[in-house]
Structures are given as structure tokens and as C-alpha cells.
Amino acid sequence: MAHETLYNGIVLPSPWPPKRETLPPDPMPVPYLDDPPGVIPIDVGRQLLVDDFLIAESTLTRTCHKPAWHPASPVVRPDRPWESGTPGKARGRAAMPFSDGVWYDAADGLFKMWYYAGEMTTCHARSTDGIHWEKPSFDVAPGTNVVMEHPGRRDSGTVWLDPEGPPAERLKMMWYDETVREHVIFLSPDGIHWERLTETGNAQDRTTFFHNPFRKKWCFSLRSTMFYHAADDKWSYSIDRPSGTEEDGPWTYKRIRRYAEGDDLASAARSWPRLGDPDWRESEKGREMAMQPVLWVGADRLDPPVPGSSYVTDLYHLDAVAYESIMVGLFSLHREPFPPLYPKRSDKINMVGVGFSRDGFHWDRPFREPLLEMSDDPVAWNSSNMQSVGGCFLVVGDLLYIYCTGRGGSTNTKIMDFSTGLATLRRDGFASMDAGAEPGSLTTRPICFQGSHLFVNLAAPDGHLTAEVLDREGQVIAPFTRENSIAVTGDSTSARVQWQGAADLSELAGTPVRFRFHLQSASLYAFWVSPDTSGASHGYVAAGGPGFSGQVDT
Template identity: 30%
Template sequence: MPSHLLPRLLPLLGLGMLTSPALPQEAPLKRPPSPLLKKGEKQLFVDSLMIRSKQGITRVIHPARKREHPVLTADMPWEVRTKDGILDKRVNIYGTVLRDEKTGSFRMWYADPGSVLYATSADGIHWEKPALKVAGDTNETDLRLHSPSIIEDKFETDPRKRYKAVGNAGRGVDDAKLQRLKDKFELVDWYRDKDHRLYYSAYSADGWHWTVEPEPILLGCDTITLSQDPQTGEYLAFHKRQGDPRVIGIRHVFLSVSKDMQHWSEPHPVVVADEVDNKAARKLKGGTYSEYYNLSAFPYAGQWLGFVTHFRRIEPPSALFGNDEVDGRKRSATGIIDVKLVTSRDGRHWDRCSDRTPVIPLGPHAYDAGSIFGLCNAPVFVGDEMWMYYTASTTPHGGLAPEKQQSIALAIWRTDGLASLRAGEKTGTIETHDFTPQGTQLFVNADLTKGQLSVEVLDATGHTIKGYEKAACVLKAQDGVKLPVQWGNTTTLPSGIPIRLQFHLQSGDLFSYAVE
């Protein structure tokens, strides 16, 4: 990890995070001298690693666009349960959505309260639930794990293990098996789950028929998401631990890494609530403190992005619902959950993005006005948009059926559109660190509908390169994810030398840039 990142990342490694400043500091970051900018690799503005300086600029989170209705609901007999005359309709997407690169078709692994199910779609909006013949005439797979998170392993050479999964289960673990698991790790005394719920791994050739490894892989229970390092092929499991002595509170996200899905590194905390989060919780009626429910992390554009679910606890339940139980049924932990953006350069150490504005807020539709319980482990890309499927709830955490219904909904952004650097009517400037471009032509992702952008090219000493002055390059009244940049009749950047880019932005948003 580059040494200049350590001061910003240390608060995320443990208790130091609990006393982090009210807002992230935007101090200039030192870079290695003139790194190579790979051809076509985008540079997002979700963090400041590539920014040498900026003036008159604000980083802005862009909340997702939503559809009027969920894309998948509990509408099959095996998805709907009735107990004591109470109708329970719940499906969730702690799971996975994959899109075929050739055909554009979609596959989804999702869950109801008892099983992992499979759906297909031609457009990602209208879903079919095929009869797999694995569990009768249903779309059930034979994977029996809670919070199933699945990847298609591009590094795997054994066709039987094309798909990998992790999830949680209480599988009647005996004392000897539990002790074998504990012997693999240093910090184990916190684990007190009376039902012996643990995390397991599984593999499959087709995504329908699964083999669950008999030995559990990690201590803990409830939610977990799986990702894979695109460079090394290592597996990253982001999971919830409740009671770990290194952090204060109940629910927080930990990371463990493996090269073979069997031997996992000592988990360490990566997203932990701090006092800023707790203050946000206390603004609510009955609000007490914050927790983090789960993290969906994925590699993108040479870095990592993550969606973390922020749980603001409210006590007693009556402060939110008006009562603590219904018909003799007591409410579980009570609070609201929305989704924040976090970023990383290595997938192992994480930072929050600016002012912590929700990237997927609650509402305005009734289907997700209560809480967002979880998301699939990675987005899919459709045209010039990024799509993320998530679990929408009509009630906050602690809600009870039949009022509580869970469905699968869709959040949409423009490509690279999670965050931007924004300038108002007064022109702001952004200057990058030195880099040597591998490509020749500059493209920007920007919304300049009501504004304009000029780009100046500087040498490594900060002086303007002749022919690349800002006056020769003006883009205005445009909005696009890949706008070409040119200076007069020149579209080719200087080659073979380190350069800097200086963006002059007025009344617009700059999302990313790339050199192709």
C-alpha cells in the first residue's frame, strides 16, 4: 500500500475510527513521480488520490434514480408464507446479478426466508422464474445458505467450481468442528452464538446444484458478501461480526481474504461506525447509535467502490412504530437503514466518500420507504448506466408482517455517476498530479448542460504546454459520459512526457476522465 495513504486509512483499521474528525480532510496527497496512466482506465473523482489541488470545487454525491415499482416481488406460492393467519411476503437480494457479455441477458440469485432462488431476464427489468427441477417445479436451487453471495470465478480452471459462494448457516456444528475453526484464528473468545451459526463456502458448475464445504470458514452470523481481486484472483469476504472486542457496538463490517476459499486471513474491521455516524442516529426520535449492516464491494476503474448499509438504531421500538410488539410478537432491533458510498484503492482499506450523503436514500416510493436491507455484491452495466439491485422494505428494521414486505428494486446512475466534482457560477479549478498517459486522446464524463469546461495541459513543472491552453479548449452546453476533448484542431495529447491536467469548470459536474 502506498505510504501516503496510511494517515487517511489508519482510522479504518480499529478504534481510531471512532474518533475520526467530523468531516474527511481534503489535504493534498503525494503521488509517486509520474505514474503511467493506462490506456482507457478511467479516473473517478470519488476520492482525491489523483488530485494535486482544487479551488472553488465541491464533491457531490448523486443519489440513485429509481423505478416506480420493484423489479421482482414474492409472487410464487413457495415465496409466500402464512403463519398463524399472517401473510409474509419477502424476497431479498443479498445475492448476485450477472449479465452475459455476449447476449446481454441477466441472471439473478436471490432468496426468500428459506432458500436460494434463480431468475432470468432479457432486459434486467422483467424477470422470469424458471422451473429448475431441483426442488420440484420451482426456481429453487439446492443452496441452503443465508445471505448467499455468488461470483463467477474467471480464474478457476475446474469447471465443477465455475461458481463460488459464501453464506451463513446453522448446520448443527459439533464442538470438535467449532474448535477446529477457532484454532485457525487469534480472536475467537467473542463468539457466543448459541445456534452455532457460521459462515460456509460452496461451489457449483451451473449455479443450480451446489456443494457446500463441510468445514465452516469464518466465525460469525448473518450477512456476508463475496468479491474477487481482478489482479490476484484472491477472494474477499466482507462479513458481519457481532461482539468483536476491537469495536464498540454490535454490527460492523470485517474483511477476511483467501487464496483458495478454505484458508482465510484473520478478519479485521473495515467499516465501523464513528461519532459522526452516532450523531446522525441521535438526530432521530429515539435514536441511539449507528451500526453497519453489510458492505457490497467491487473492483472498478482501477480501484474499489463499495455500498455500505448504515443502520441507525432507535430505542424503544415504540419511538418509531408506536408499539413494542404486535399480537404478542416482539419487534427485533429497531431502526432505519440506507446506503452510503465508500471507496478503496486496494479493496482492503476503506474510506467514506465526503459528506456521507446516502447514495441510495429511502423512498420516495412506498416499497423502500422503510429500509434498505442489503444489495447484490456488484452492479451490472447497461449502455451508459450502472445498475445496482437491492433489497427494499416497506417498514424500518423491526417491522412485522403483513405490513413489512420485502422486494427487489433497482438503483440507477449514469456511468461513473456516483459522485462528481461540482462548480457553481464562479469558475473552479482541479489540477491533477503528474502522470504519463499511455493513450493519446482525452475524454471526460461531464454534465455541462448549463455550464462549461476548459482543459489545460501542463508539464511536470506546472507550466502550460504550448498549443494546449485553456482558451483553445472549451466544452459547453453538453452532457455525456464520453465527451472528446480537443485544443483547436488538435485531439492528441503530448506523448512520452509527464503531464498534468488542469480542469476549469463552471456551473457543471465532472465525473471522470480517461485517456484512450
């Protein structure tokens, strides 16, 4: 099989996805950071500075940034009779995407949310601003906003908006039927009326899917398990207990992720086998089927434990989305099964971290502090079990809207609420390269582009940025010198960089060059070369947003 070369110059080895034999406690190796391409094409998207892939040398300091909770959070809470929980179960009320999905649909200019409203229903809410949500009445269950009544008890699911798909398949849904222990996929033209497509291979609950548009692949983030023997420091990757007994004994159960992909959603779902038996986990053959997708990723030794706890953090879930020139992953990290160290909490101790991938498989996770974390208030809406949503986040003006779920509102698990919160972050704002009063610089690796106009995402209200262009060997190319560079000041997520004596960068199109940025009292979040003076990046905008005709910034 021929090697695949990606949009950013990374060459994928064959076979792909790679087969991992183990998930060691050390952070996941990232081959493209150890051996980047000799010349990196940058025509797709804003170039985020979350790692050193693009950086040859720098005297700047990388700073990671956390979003802030929107004061309206939770923006969706259970307030309808049909959101009152699951019949026969002592659980609280629910209005939360259990992954599910939050999207901006450019077809009608609305924010749209699909969410879990108890184990028997999926509901749909809409908004004009992403903050104030309405729950319209639909004809599926008249008088309610229910869009699917589940014959079996549903667990987590995914809803994915696919604007490039056929009209009848614009929306794709998967949910886990706990009754028959299988994941079922549906298609819809409107997100309200759904037709069954297929089932996946054998997989455990809390499995979801996402689309990787860089490779045009549909990908499954599959929950799987492993077992850890602390005394002997041994790992078993079977989904059944190594002891062969009901009890773990010396083996500790851990959640991990496996991975599967396909050219379309149906072929991806069928890329590993299914037994077709609700009791497949009790069958050796069924368990073997569930282990055919490749080992992918888990928590590692750098993931922070709960202070004072002996519990080893594991990976509860991973949602992913294409954003500008990278894949962004939101890692729901499980830090304590139930809260003996948090006796007033009503559910699991989870937090959401972030990772970045440029090949869609290997994750670099430089920031281990929580991106989204629980409240210290034991009765807050997000006092426990924080998790990400399908689509991950949206681009709304100069901000990213990051939706998430939390459980709380009470220390009594029988009456706690499952709600939906909103946090906001500067666009491209996961990390910045910073200079203080002492000037600093950043020089890129050799890059190439077809565009004409250099833009930066820069915060410099009291400082400035200048730039120069070098050839591949590091010699300055006139007239793109530091002396001719017109200083960029102020705070803008899209500021154009220009030089005296040059209208644009068109004469350098297709030629390997380096950029060198000089900063003082400034923070650089991203740079890109656009074919348009508007600054359109032609990168991906996650789950969309107002002003975009789809999921690409054009």
C-alpha cells in the same frame, strides 16, 4: 515481504492487510490521501473525482449525487407459493437478495439475480433489461425457480460471477447455515447446479465475500462485534460480553467488520481457523478463532443517527465491488434496532451509504447522507431495513443500476414483504466537480499514461470545458494549450477532448504531466486517457452490463 505497488502507484506497507488495534469513533484514516504517490498512473479505468487523490488544486465545488428510484420498483417481489416465508416462523414473504448477487452475464446476454426466498431456499431470476424479471422453472425443484434447497436455515449469502474462472467455477456461492453456524461455499458452471467446495473459518452471520481484481484477491467482509461502555467511553473488541453475563449491562452491542483475503476463494476462506462445532460461540477457543481476521471498519461519529434517538449507529453490512479505477463500498448502516421512533415500521431502521477505496482496505466516506434511504410511507416496499446486494451495481448505458432490498408493505411483521428495488444514477455519478457562471479550474497531480485520447464525463448543456496539459513543474506543453483546446459542450458520459494542432496525446505517453481543466456552467464527473478512439477505459464495470464482454470496459 516485499512491498506491493498497486496499479495507481500506491505502495502497500508490509504486513498487509494492516493490523488495526482499535476502531475509534473518528473516520477511518486513509494513508494514500495524506501521502499520495509522486506520480499517479491512470491507465486503469475512468478517474472518478470522489476525493482529492488526483487533485492538486481546484476552485471547483464537489457535489455528491443520489440515485433516483426507478418507477418500476420493487422490480422483484414475492409472488410465488414457495416465496411465502419460513415454515414455523411468523415472517413475511421474501424475494430479495440477502446480499446474494445481481449480475449481467455476457455469456448469454442476461441480467441474473440470486435471491433469498425464505430460510429454506435460494432462487434465481432472469431479465433481458434489468427491470422486468422472469422466474423460470429449473430442475432442482421442478416447477419452481429454486436453485438450492438448504438443509439448514440459511441467512445471508453471496453469489459472485467470475468470468475469468474455470468453466466449472464461473459462479461462486456462500451462505450461512444457521443450524450448524457455519458459512459454506459452493461452485457452479451455470448458477443452477452447485457443488460444495469448503467452509470458512468461524464467523458470525451476515458475512459475505467479494473479489478485488486490482490485487487479484478474494476478500471476506466478516461481521463481528464490539461492545461500547458509554459512561466510561470504553470499547471491547471481544465478540462475547465483557460483563460475562447474558445481559449487556452498561455495555452496548455494536456490529463492525473484520477482513480476510487470499489468492483464491478457498484459501481466503481457510485463512483463519474454524472449530467445527455448532456451539463455537460458547467456546473461548471458538471465539478467539473468529477474532483472528483483522479489524477493518465500523460506523463512526459522522454517521447520522435517527433524529431523537440515543442509539449509536453501527455498521450492519459492507458489500464492495471494483468500479473503473476504485473499489466502491455500500455500507448498510443500522440506525435503530427496532422502531420505537417509527412505531408503524415493520423492521430495523437501516439505510445504505457509500465509500470509496483505492487500496482495497481503507475507506474514504465523504458523503454521509444516505445513498439509498427508506420511504416515509410506513407501508411502502422500502419502509425499513434497506440493504445492498452482492455485486453492488451494474453499468447499463449511461446509468448505474443499483439494486437493493427493502422490507415493508405492511405494519404487521407477520405479513410484510421482503422485496427488491432498483435505483439509477448517472455513470460515474457519485460526485462531480462543478463550476457555475463564474469559471473555475481543476489541476491534477502529476499523472502518467500509455493511452492517446483524453475523455471526460461532462454535463455542460449550457456551458463548456477546455483543457491544457502541463509538465510536472506546471509549465504548459504546446500545442496542448487552453487556446488550442476545442471546447467540449453538451451532456455526455464519454466526450473526447481534442486540441488544434495535435492528433492525440501519444507523444506524451509515459511522461509525467498534469491536466488542467477549465469549466464554466459545467460538471465534471471523471476523466481518463484511452488507447482507443472509442473511449474504452479498460477499467472495471462492477457487476457488468450490456455491451461489455466481461467485467472490464474494453
